[in-house]
Amino acid sequence: MARPFFAMVDCNNFYVSCERVFAPCLEGRPVVVLSNNDGCVIARSAEAKALGIGMGEPEFRRRSFFVRHGVRVFSSNYALYGDMSARVQRVLSRFTPEVEPYSIDECFLLLPERDPEALVAVAREIRRTVVRWTGIPVCVGLARTKTLAKVANRLAKQRPESGGVWLFDGRAGIEAELARFDVGEVWGIGRRSAARLQRAGVLSALDLTRRPRDWVRRKLTVCGLRTMLELRSIPAIPLELAPPPARSVTCSRSFGVRMTALPALEEALSAYVQRAAEKLRSRRLAAGAVQVFVTTARHAPERQYANSGTLPLAAPSAYTPELTDRAGTILRAIFRPGYRYQKIGVLLLDLVPADRRQLTFAEWEDEEVAARHGALMRALDAVNGRFGRGSLRFAGSGTGPKPWHMRQRHLSPRFTTAWDQLPRVR
């Protein structure tokens, strides 16, 4: 029986590559992209890695280093990265209908069985096409399982002689590589599990494949067992063509400055609930419960406080005023004066399809109310879709300056999606 191959296509230094597409002068220079709020480094060009800049390093500690070494610094620009990601996916879907977008910069593809030379040729064609049509360089790992394809992708990136493509086929070759592959680098083995495995004498990915199933199951639960089977070339994680429906929607941010007063927190919370509710409606979902959390600054040498609360709704809803009302109630219950808050967030939980949601008694009794709520939200989303996010918003999120807004000191333009900023021609 023919056994297909998984291809893991991963964009190289994705966020940096996106910035470079629109600023080719950055080619060959050290470039980093920062997390939201310009907090820490989340993407590095090869030149930046060579300078010793680590993943997750706080920006403030490296600021003078960046200046000294001419490192170009960017704030995260998710409007740009999301659009570039969609372009890459569209190119990949020309090679096979079986594409699973796994993250903003990675896709799994399923390729039918064929001889190794032909597979590698397809992978090289994928690389050539993606970079020519989108400007984004990618590497391809090929193997019988997703987990091995991830390992192969890593090798494709690390070994210049691979030409950006690595194929895992044949037991001896796979085992030789797994013997040199740190178990903590395997997809699905995080820091905690890696430490426990190392204490038990499991250092390489190959070591893990040599342990009995029961032992792995006990140490790492069923997820770890699947990982181990996949390293043995036994498929245990299938390709997911249709993404499962979302189970929750979150919106949270760190503040640009610490906040102490309840009204300011309420303002920020209102803004995040509006954003979360927008996401909810764009996916045609309604929420059955609302959760709010607050935290103080983790790393600061001051009194810490973190708390959260959850409230169910009378019936699933995607109506912003109702969600805001519930969220505000939770915030007032968990707020404690005297702390310098760093972050607030809202989670919408117990999601159900909006068209099949249970009506509240009031809505059921008065269809007009439900219709008015729905029409208002559609109008709101339509205006913001046309004129840009936040063009029309609730007064609860504040009408004055917003000191809590996150910092984005190094933001590039939304080159591909900023239609709302262009002059309109009628």
Added chain:
DNA sequence: TCTGGGGTCCTAGGACCC
């Protein structure tokens, strides 16, 4: 002064029921 945000899944343990 300054350290991201958004997800998923699994498990243990408690509450509750019969």
Added chain:
DNA sequence: TCTGGGGTCCTAGGACCC
């Protein structure tokens, strides 16, 4: 002295991913 056992549901916390 001695006080069942098993099922289900829910939740919090942990672990993982990018």
